[in-house]
Amino acid sequence: MRRKSLVVLSALVAATLAPGGTALAGGGPGGGKLPPELQEVRDATARFHSVWEAKAEGYELASPCVEGMGFHFAKSLAADQSELNPTEPNVLVYAPTPNGGLKLVAVEYASKTAATLFGQDFDPPNGLPFYTLHAWIWKKNPKGVFNAVNPKVSCDVKPHKSSGRR
Template identity: 50%
Template sequence: MIPTTTTPTRRTRSRVAAALAGLALAVGAPAATAGAHPGHGGERPLGAQLAEVRATTAKYHDVDAATADGYLPSSPCVPNMGYHYQRGTAATAADLDPTAPEILVYAPRKNGSLKLVAVEYATWDASASLFGRAFDAPHPHGGPPFHTLHAWVWQGNPAGVLSPLNPNVSCD
């Protein structure tokens, strides 16, 4: 057989770039541990926890894969967030699984397609925390009635990886 060479597609290059960006975030993340979810390896560095989230959500760069797994559009484009695709709300903090977020967040691209930028965890439990951070309270003037925590694992965020808003995400 004669070996053949293939030219990587744009999608392959994008996925490799996303994986390398994720690795850079994991390597550059603080070495201090941040409250890991019980049953998920105990206390581990935040970068390692977020790398696991990236690994288990990488297939959702394809919105069709997300909808096939039960994520449904649940919001218009929210400024500094994007479009939310939700498949549930955890009843309690014990029901949260960092590798199975309740919500995926997509930003619009100029060509009209969607780019996975974050995952979001949602629960009715006011005492919930993941990655060493307490969940944000429900919004008093609109927005979801449950407690949430964003993790910007696919889009850099100068406000912080666990901040609810990302100035790098636009609905324009």
């Protein structure tokens, strides 16, 4: 069943998601303090700056890089809102870095039914079999903390030029 959920979640990248979500005034990395409930998620997910830690806890790569989002590492797909735990997101989102690494930038929640977290309704399926909610708690999103797409995340990251030193 878990494999099926990951395959379904992988469909997230096969479709073009319409920008959705609601902007959160202020708040977020580089843009002020997060509300307490999002700071709690940030504290709970800090260990996942290491992709290896995420993999050790059951998150698996579920997508190639999605422009405006990054790579999705999925752990599960909630059957309904009762299975959602704010401090244990179903999906971790990583952006590529110029040195070839991955940087944790957001968390995402996915549910088979309509759901609400942090006072935000999940984005509708938009052709997918699940509802989603992104929370950009590790990288500022000028479109808002809960917007699905972040224009500051690009899959076309250029490597740093070598300084010529060895």
